[in-house]
Amino acid sequence: MQKMIDYRFSVAPMMDWTDRHCRAFHRVLSKRALLWTEMVTADAVIHGDRARLIGYDEREHPLVLQLGGSDPAKLAEAARIAEGFGYDEVNLNCGCPSDRVQSGAFGACLMAEPDLVADCVAAMRNAVSIPVTVKNRIAIDDLPARETLFTFIDKVSAAGCSVFTVHARKAWLKGLSPKENREIPPLDYGLVAELKAARPDLTIILNGGISTIDQCREHLGGFDGVMLGRAAYQTPDLLGHVDAELFGEGSIVEPGDAVRAYEPYIAARLAEGTNLHAMTRHMLGLFAGKPGARQWRRTLSELGVKKGAGLDVLRAALGSVEAAAPAG
Template sequence: MLKKQDYRFSVAPMMDWTDRHCRAFHRVLTKRALLWTEMVTADAVIHGDRARILGYGPEEHPVVLQLGGSDPVKLAQAARIAEDFGYDEVNLNCGCPSDRVQSGSFGACLMAEPDVVAECVFAMRGAVSIPVSVKNRIAIDDLPARETLFTFVDKVSAAGCSVFTVHARAAWLKGLSPKENREVPPLDYGLVAQLKRARPDLAIILNGGITTLDQCTEHLGTFDGVMIGRAAYQTPELLGSVDARLFGAAESVSAPQAIRAYEPYIAARLSEGASLHSMTRHMLGLFAGQPGARQWRRILSEQAPRKGAGLEVLRAALAAVEENLPAG
């Protein structure tokens, strides 16, 4: 069972990015971060290839499965399957603004349907013993932010949800792309802070616009946890300092240390038929801004996709970087 401390730092769920290989890589950088899957629809969990969709390694714990949907019966069934697979928590997505999600009547559009979300959470809670959490926006479109957020959280928490990860932006469902929805609507950390002060019994995790561990430390003075998305993915080396900076671990993990720790995982997946590129694509941001970073990206981008590429490519890329790193 997850404890309050486990929510202190999370890596956000990101479609096409936070797959099993990505999570295994992030785990060698940080043992304490809470890792999340990509969003998976309840229908996919129920009817799809579960081993492919839900498969993960024991090294990934603690790990959250994020579900998309708005049918309480299906979500309860999917949550039960997630629990059987050993996930530490199941989360309901109420924040994604993509057209595909809207057409399925879930994601951010559920911010206008708190009674539906409450019904879904109640059903999921009744089906599993693991925690059920919600990830949401502060509002959508022209709905008043404070009233929308507080009403949503009050109704959903009354159904048994005690953990909310709040992306501190409204979502504009018409006129903005998903990328623009992550950047254009203004951040309102103050409103989320008001929610935390008004609902101290709830765990409130802040998401949106956080890019550095200094910012994380500052926000942890107000919130129960912080969640970083693209910054953690595009510059994964920052994850190597999470355990030391935010959890009191003795040492940070360097990028070379993480690469070598990831090698056994890569070797195991290669032996199962996975491609090297499917794993190294998550590592391209290592060494960003450092000497040798260009060589690192070039070698992995050009050679990892080749048929039969193996660990020798990764080792050659690391050697090219280490030639440029300052001594000592």
């Protein structure tokens, strides 16, 4: 029996960003957000250092492992390993446009191979009892968007996938960098809305260009969930509003309270030999737009990288923000 997952709000998988320290930090801001790992290739999961690659803290749940690959047997084995590690869901990446991903025959280029993706999903689903989901673009390059998206969704859903996170942009694999692919191809929320209306039995999560809680609330009127990437990472204070404003649970988590709640995690990792900067680099935008934000960033950036830096650096950074806050 599959676990029931609430898809209303997710933080996107982002290479070099959503590592285990980032996710532990995000979790103190929101108990309800669905968190995702960075993409890990099936080969790496099978043959690599699993504790380092896919290890996590139990407090991170609910948690999705995103896999990259296009070999059904390897993906099935990696999914089995993920289930054994206790992940709540495994996701197949069909949206990443990087050159490294294309050379490995996975990511966004799989939008042109829906039959292969269907085979991969079927193999993964046969291997595990946790949900197997897909994250995809609307199309790639010159392929017609509507026909490509609907064909892809129909073939992959026929293989048993019922949850799709759709980045509402094409991926241009010829001529645009991965960074440009997150910004230049125009968003087409309308097409994804057409998909949801035409396939109401599927769970459709909207991704791409969403940056505020108000936008989240608006899109939740037409979709089953929203996924935020850079906005959630660069201005993590936003996550402190998710539980109260999107789930109707608890109260807003203030940035200072989040820092203090994250301290025990930092202390435990420091004791294991992790350097402070590996954790605090994910917190630099926490006070964006607030008095003291510049000193917060400066303290963590300049002192947090030094050998032996500890909680005193974090507390000094927080003290500078609190000293700059207006009285009252």
